[in-house]
Amino acid sequence: MKRLKNTTADLRGRLPLWLAVSGAVLPVLAGPAGAQDLPAPAAEVPATVQLDTVVVTATGQAQALPDAPATMTVIRGEDIAKRPYASITDVLKTVPGVVLNSAGSKTGLPSISMRGMGSGYVLMLVDGKPVGNSTEATYNGFGGGQAESYLPPPSAIDRIEVIRGPMSSLYGTAASGGVINVITKPVDSVWSGEMTLGATTHEDNDSGSSHEGRFYLSGPLIADRLGLSLFGSLHEREGDRNYAGGSDGYQVYDNTRKSLGARLAWSIDDDQKLTFEHVVTDNSSSRTSEEDGGEGGIDIDRKNSSVTHDLSWGAGYETTTFVNHEDVDFINGDNASGYKQLNINSKTARTFGRHDLVLGFDYRDEETRHAPDRIPEDVDPVMTRSQWAVFAEDSFHVTDDLTVTMGLRYDDNERYGSHVTPRLYGVWHVSERFTLKGGVSGGYKVPQLKQADSNIYEPAGRGRGWDQGNTALEPEESTNFEIGAVWEGETGLQLGLTAYHTRFTNKIDRDRICEGPEGSTGCRGREYISQYVNRDEAELNGIEATADYAFGDFELGANYTYSDSKITKGPGEGEGFNDLPRHVLNLSLDWYATDALMVWGNAQYRSATRDEATETGHVGEHAILDLGVDYDFNDRVSGTLAVYNVADKSFDNGYSDGRRLYLGLTSSF
Template identity: 30%
Template structure:
């Protein structure tokens, strides 16, 4: 009930002011003096990576095809292996059994193969043939990017993408540097299974799930903590909290539920941004780029970023600092992009007192500001408005390498706020959210065939509504007037355990379960079971069953919190809401000819229950004794039309994901992805205060495209010059539901779209690179300015991008 949410009112609070003052002082001290940092379950100092190589480990690797043996070695050593699949073709390994340093174990494994290896300061093992030239070595490194990437998100420890207990795509920094990277949407838009809800200004959807089901991490740390501030409850705000490209090592996209490991919000999948490790020598980069629109009514954009990384005390103390500034002009299109100004800064300090222990501190501050003027991106009759999002976070973390295994611990404090100002209106919605999060995990081999992960999490979230419709709040349950600032809190804790059982060398079974306890919604159990079989060195088959859930946000649950709708209604929280849940089944097949061709195909089927939606501006019948307006529509405590959150009983989502890469020659490669998604809801016979949900029966819970295709042709025209062309196709959306469109029809969808891109990357010298591209060459868009009352979203037409980056 409401009391469980710890709702209270408070006026001016000196303690709160002192806490905020202390936090700001801490931020300044950290940035100037101690340069603080964030832990991830996957990030470690270069010194720590070196200890991974020098410390003895237990190895149990049988003689077998070398590619399989190296996968086992990487898993048991906890190191990333980089090589081209062709290097291992036709080769077999020696057996390695016993306690050795990774260097000794790898030397024994490669004995008789004529292969050599080198270990980078960051802990990556590069394997090459003796006769390889520098150019070929560069090709190997590039090939490794797409063929043999390592992931840590799916299992909690280093594994190859094929061995991981989930469907995973890895995007390396080298690929990101070749295109505009204004937000996370730009980074993941071409990944199979990933679509955008509402176009480039919307949410990231994985496998047809809503944006709220995509958990976004940076080094394993949640970014979704600010979702309470987003009126749409999606991830469009979190997309822009991302680190600059210079700080990114790779991005891992896990498709399918991961609640068994990460809890709420990971129902559709997980996007984990892995940042670069601190180096043993000073390195850095500066980047700048701009996009010029071919259409005068679309806004131009520009951005700049920096990254600095190196030791303060050799082998003991390391520092990382990064930041960016992003600007975009306002569109002259109703419903288009607002004027935008984003700023981000982060500092990390790494302390490694011994080779087996890393301590990390981080301070982070970012701000997103948006403006809209009448007649520009909003209608001439609308009022000018400004939206200002701010976020600060501080992290302490520890990584320990013990005889039994590896431990991770972190404490994260973050606070964020949203200030919404509308010209001529005294009411201001200024919510803020504060989060305290403690995470811990331990990963260890057990016996010769088990890798066990255990862990837990505690989180406390407080939502302060701040000035929400002052003087118009309903009284509290005891009759006390609700004045001042309304506050709601929720606590939750969780425990999880997972085991990868290597039944035999080519077959692994991963099982896990997570128990979540929420102070409002109670208990939630999220199990998963996943199998991975590699019958030959060319083929792999994997699949399983996983469950997911999304707990309602405080603004969706607490009845005293109102969220304004564009049609003039206010949606109030509903304490009767249930968490969203899902059961996902998938099976995938992977092929690698160990030369120049890889491909994978996955089928998934999801049963999705209790989707949370709201009635928007549709007219609801007032219950007995409740007020209504002259149109007979139920009105809320603020005198505006009443809107409610509710659960949609059930939906079924299924689809197919395809991806392939063909190295046609040493210089030419063709790659592509395809996603098919079909979904429908079961709402027949359901009525919400006179709003018949039966109209939505058979429609999609989220308006995602039925078909999405992306194909890219890369040509390395010269040693220093790479070019590409890309074709993108998005079919007409699945018939999505316009829940709250007033008099608009419920079954609306956007049309199909075919676009073409072309670009190049010129390595001017060792330290300087120039990138350029033309996007949407044929200037194709779906937007019709005469249909502003219809469902459509804004997309940029033809545009020209130029970027430059220098590094040292």
């Protein structure tokens, strides 16, 4: 657990070109960056010291974090290993601008919101390859948090790059709120592995206990030519006794999440490499009503296969091409639905003097399969849509201290036609310790397949209502402004401040178009119908502030997020369009008591959220404190003991846990 002192080095202007994301077949086409050729960090660096970190997500090629044309947070694999994280969402919950929300998720899995925008605005990537939109296959709250559950287990992660703010000019419609790129560990040159076992027990018997296991194994099959990585996880949680709204009884939910993946990396020669990967995920939940003994449950299966080709060619060109296929099946009793996505993507990066250029191409084909009872008999239950795009970015180093990034993306959707999304961003290193960043970018988001068809009715509100699609729904557009500053002191203090403003046109939302008294059936046999609509205009404003300080054997971190949304024109004018907390404050303190012992604490304050449909509190104002101890028994075995929600803060929404104890052991070789 020994901490290394700050060895921050300015890599600006001195990154070798081969660190740019490499390899593929098409020399002038492009795709999101992977991480297979980036070297793993050589030594542990505190989470608060990030200025020497190399990132790839902001432009599609490698660069030092201070030069990245975006507001970014990087979480190193070494820092992830310090905490008993069961999933990626646990890792991300203290990132500025990120809010986890479990309310409304029938499986209890938290979904990620970023800068006041829900999970549908946040693009999830694994090694630069997109995770599909699982909510297309699910309904009635069962899709909440599913995409996040498809991400690799923490033991397989090299680092996580989080971009807050739109990246539609580089990554397309799914990235209109931000990007989370989970970069896995490269295949090791010697056999190594890690296994973690953990268990959580709750003080309150109404909350189910859980246990988990995960592993990572990597090494060469043929030295310097062929390598294999295997990784997997299992998380089982006993049933929660959550109040079933409107009923006198309770329901018990059980959840099991399983994931298994394999990656085969073949270095064909010194200039090209092929990587094959296959991951299967199963997420099942069941419930039993104590009132009538009735049973129910869901099963969500996902298969993902990909092949990536990295190629270095010509005078410094680096090309990466991948083909990624995803298939999600959703079974809820007698109802079955599903979602497929095929993504072909290629990108080439090259430096010309003071210009770092990226050119790319992207093709995506989607298919949604619906349960027959969700649509009229004369409507095809299979919906398809395809789109393609070309994009380009130029990072122009005007001087050694000033870089201006210009990006442009052209999308062509078979239903919505063409659209151009621009980006302009500047990074100015005013001095060795002070950096200014800021820019303006476009956001573009096309409706989901099920949102854009009036024949589709999703069950909603525990079966009390319907969410109806809308054939007249138009794509959502936004213009986004941000400005930020970072200052790093000589004594280990680092401060950051970012302000952002987003203007929406045709903001996608929902309106009640039919509503009756409780228990009525006048709206297509149910109590109400909500339909997807476009709001004329809306805006989102926010501030993110960070402070990190390393002193002696201590590391102190704090960040604050303010977010406020408002419909500014049309129906609902003056109302907010989300039910996220306006204020979030995170505090953390790590004490490296000895080389083997670390004591840590995290505290989070969240202001109350509001359900805009009922104008009532959704989750009240609260603060939660977590405390833990990590101990290295030797070079191969470490343990964690943690108490979460120390003050046993309770909630009325039935989705949050009280005080609980975690015990975990990790062994590595």
